[in-house]
Amino acid sequence: MTTPRGGLLYELIEFVEMIFGHIVAAGFLGCLCRRLPAGTRGGSWEQRRYVPAVCYFTVMIILYAIPLVLPSFTAYLLGTAAAVLAMIVCGGERYWSLFLAVTFFSLRWQTMSVTGRISIEIFNFTVNTLNYITEGEFALVWQWNMVHIFINSLLNIVLDVLIFTLLAKWLTAKCSIQNRKLSAREKMFLLTPGFSGSASFFMVKWMIDKYDLVDKRGIFNEYPYFNSMIVCMNFLVILSTLVILSLFADLEKKREEEKRQAVQKRQIQELRDHVQEMERVYSGIQGMKHDVKNHIAVMEELIAQKRFQEAKAYLEPMGRAVETLDYVYKTGNPVTDVIIQEKYKQSRGLGISFNSEFQFPLQSEIDVFDISVILNNALENALEAASKMEGGYIRVSSGWQKRAFLTEVSNSFNGELKWDRESGFPITTKAEGAFHGMGIQNIQRVAEKYCGAVDIEVQEGEFILTVLMSVRNR
Secondary structure, X not given: OOOHHHHHHHHHHHHHHHHHHHHHHHHHHHHHHOOOOEOOXXXXXXXXXXXXXXXXHHHHHHHHXXXXXOOHHHHHHHXXXXXXXXXXXXXXXXXXXXXXXXXHHHHHHHHHHHHHHHHHHHHHHHHHHHHHHXXXXXXXXXXXXXXXXXXXXXXXXXXXXXXXXXXXXXXHHHOOOOOOOOOHHHHHHHHHHHHHHHHHHHHHHHHHHHHHHHOOOOHXXXXXXXXXXXXXXXXXHHHHHHHHXXXXXXXXXXXXXXXXXXXXXXXXXXXXXXXXXXXXXXXXXHHHHHHHHHHHHHXXXXXXXXXXXXXXXXXXXHHHHHHHXXXXXXXXXXXXXXXXXXXXXXXXXXXXXXXXXXXXXOOEOOXXXXXXXXXXXXXXXXXXXXXXXXXXXXXXXXXXXXXXXXXXXXXXXXXXXXXXXXXXXXXXXXXXXXXXXXXXXXXXHHHHHOOOEEEEEEEOOEEEEEEEEEXXXX
């Protein structure tokens, strides 16, 4: 038998459980928002990622406090809608904001259903057991009832925290959210679990409410196994959501691996082209050495006959041939000579000032292929940035600092960088997404191979890329 004091205490316990339930859910939403990439507003999202969680919690408390009685499903829908608006207003990417909100809405309901059903079953089992032991006296002592209700509510909150923590850890570790343009099919693929989970739970709740209006005994008393069916359905929806997101994450990894292989294949082909270019140069040098005696004889004869104009005309093609074999910058390695020369020619064609003080680290164990990966990717990015402004320039240099070999590529830059929170590197501005951000990633992998690092700095209209490689001298 419940006294007025017991009723008041029960309402207090229910209120506290509701507050903590919303805090736990808001915390779960905040963890998901950490994965949300910034939209067109820039990189300020990082400092405001908890605003949607606060908005969600605030709206839920307001809806609980106002006299207007709303179905719980509708109230949660309004709270989630407020969170989506907060994400977008704070600078989150729009589609990923919708995706996170829909996924949160579905998982919140499924988790709440599971923990609620488990708590109810534990509550009923405990009450029946205690009534059996006390021969019905337990039900008459309201103090013991309140203690039991409090413990049951506490258990419900603990289960919520446990499940949400596991889901948050899994989603933040496995769910691949990248700042790239998704196709319509990919968007629908990702949204399907959230929408399906929300719709299925809405239909089940609607069916329960309608049945309770017809039969006062309630559907759970009429069909005791129905509770187990709902819990199984909740677990299946949660599992299907995780499986689909895991599948998408695996597809993203495969896609990234294919991109890396494509870039590596392209770079190997570029290295072959550089070697072929050096073979052409050496072949030309050997050809000139073979013909030089004949050229000298012809020149002597023309000069002896005082046919100076013809001698000058004869020298011109020879001069052009020598010029094609002459490299402006000598790096100490034929492969890096070709790379620097090629980028120098491209810069001249684009009206970009180019200067190189790069020297290949001869007295080290650095592979020339690794150096070529750094130079090719860094100079390609520099050419793209410098070509977008008048008076563009590129400078490349190298040097030793104790046992570290430094390569620095700097170029004029008048744009604005967006930074990827996971990699710490800039997001590419290239229109095509085929090799999105792969250049910097390849440079990073080479640096890590030599226990080094990559540093990027933008200051006063200049982009500076520094690659450190820790190596032993031979």
